Amino acid sequence: MTQNFFAPCPRGLEAPLCDELKALGAEDIRSTDGGVHFSGPGALSYKVNLHSRTASRVLWRVAMSRYNTEQDIYDTALALPWTEWFDVTRTIRVNMAAIRCPLRSLDFATLKIKDAICDKFRQEIGERPSVDTHAPDIRIHAFLEESQMTLYVDTSGDALFKRGVRQYTNIAPLRENLAAGILILSGWKPGTPLLDPMCGSGTFLIEAAQMTLNIAPGIGRHFAFEKLHTFNDEKWQSLRNEAIAAQIPVTALPIYGSDLYGDELKAARLNLENAGLLDAVTIKQANVLEITAPAEQGIMVANLPYGERMGELDEMRELYPKLGDVLKQKFKGWNAYLLTADLAMPKHIRLSVSRRTPLFNGALECRLFEYKVVSGSNRK
Numbered sequence: 343m344t345q346n347f348f349a350p351c352p353r354g355l356e357a358p359l360c361d362e363l364k365a366l367g368a369e370d371i372r373s374t375d376g377g378v379h380f381s382g383p384g385a386l387s388y389k390v391n392l393h394s395r396t397a398s399r400v401l402w403r404v405a406m407s408r409y410n411t412e413q414d415i416y417d418t419a420l421a422l423p424w425t426e427w428f429d430v431t432r433t434i435r436v437n438m439a440a441i442r443c444p445l446r447s448l449d450f451a452t453l454k455i456k457d458a459i460c461d462k463f464r465q466e467i468g469e470r471p472s473v474d475t476h477a478p479d480i481r482i483h484a485f486l487e488e489s490q491m492t493l494y495v496d497t498s499g500d501a502l503f504k505r506g507v508r509q510y511t512n513i514a515p516l517r518e519n520l521a522a523g524i525l526i527l528s529g530w531k532p533g534t535p536l537l538d539p540m541c542g543s544g545t546f547l548i549e550a551a552q553m554t555l556n557i558a559p560g561i562g563r564h565f566a567f568e569k570l571h572t573f574n575d576e577k578w579q580s581l582r583n584e585a586i587a588a589q590i591p592v593t594a595l596p597i598y599g600s601d602l603y604g605d606e607l608k609a610a611r612l613n614l615e616n617a618g619l620l621d622a623v624t625i626k627q628a629n630v631l632e633i634t635a636p637a638e639q640g641i642m643v644a645n646l647p648y649g650e651r652m653g654e655l656d657e658m659r660e661l662y663p664k665l666g667d668v669l670k671q672k673f674k675g676w677n678a679y680l681l682t683a684d685l686a687m688p689k690h691i692r693l694s695v696s697r698r699t700p701l702f703n704g705a706l707e708c709r710l711f712e713y714k715v716v717s718g719s720n721r722k
């Protein structure tokens with residue numbers, strides 16, 4: 343039977359997510375700000391959870407109706423067959439998001455949904471599930487608009503950027519799905535040399551290596567759909583086995599990372615080791631101002647420090663023009679994709695920007711600046 347789904351993603355990555363969904367066989371793909379609606383058989387959610395690099399979650403739509411009051415919300419939630427979907431021993435949590443919702447308290451509306459689910463269980467089997475706001479088995483997401491409510495059961499559990507391989511991070515690590523999305527937006531393709539000269543915990547490097555070696559992002563973790571009564575283990579195992587069979591054995595790849603600080607490199611090394619990718623990627627400690635291009639042509643990606651530490655923004659603004667010089671002098675033939683929340687960066691780097699893409703790193707508004715480094719890239 344066809345089911346409806348919604349996959350939220352970092353804002354700015356809707357287009358690459360649509361492409362991924364299309365490739366995975368989704369239908370009725372419809373993009374909206376911060377996510378993509380799609381439909382398909384129930385097991386499509388397994389596939390998307392396993393293979394999507396850009397989605398943050400996969401939500402299964404279980405109700406959509408008009409509402410005026412909290413009672414309407416309660417009634418819609420009560421009418422759903424919750425006991426058919428999961429066991430009373432599963433813990434639950436209700437998440438709420440709203441746009442132009444006229445109700446006075448979203449907390450109260452959230453509580454009404456939780457009450458309806460518990461009341462339904464009591465009516466049907468005489469017991470109710472417990473709430474666990476920290477690590478629930480089952481998350482229910484409500485989305486309230488002006489007069490329409492939508493309820494979803496979360497098939498992912500932990501957000502999908504938690505791939506289960508990156509365990510060590512220092513300051514300001516990039517979310518894995520944003521890193522993957524930036525690689526896709528840059529047009530980088532497996533086999534093209536890739537350099538992240540500010541690699542931190544190695545997020546871009548791991549994503550790029552996994553993409554090259556066909557390692558499904560979700561292969562090492564569990565998902566909430568495994569806890570639903572509708573779970574088809576046979577189907578899931580066959581999807582996992584297919585994904586494992588498609589993996590390419592680890593080999594040295596033209597993927598390079600460096601960072602100024604030893605602690606960051608240590609984190610990157612541990613994460614690569616944990617992902618089984620240490621032999622695929624070359625990392626070294628270096629100042630971005632002292633590196634040389636590891637190949638004649640390639641793609642450079644970096645997420646520049648955001649100025650979180652005291653004085654860091656001033657340091658960065660001193661660094662930008664020097665970084666611009668490094669690009670001009672040593673990276674002819676390369677395209678660079680620099681992510682930053684400092685919108686004044688292009689003014690200081692003194693190179694012609696060929697594209698700027700708005701992206702959100704969590705709540706932080708950023709831009710991905712594209713620089714095509716050819717002779718004469720420097721701004722007049």
Ligand SMILES: C[S@@+](CC[C@H](N)C(=O)[O-])C[C@H]1O[C@@H](n2cnc3c(N)ncnc32)[C@H](O)[C@@H]1O
Pocket residue numbers: 511513514515516517539540541542543544545546600601602603606628629630631645646647648
């Ligand atoms: C925002 S973090 C990058 C985080 C990384 N993308 C991740 O996911 O973990 C910026 C990185 O730039 C590094 N950095 C700062 N100044 C540098 C310099 N002059 N040369 C090389 N790396 C530098 C910092 O050590 C930090 O790891």
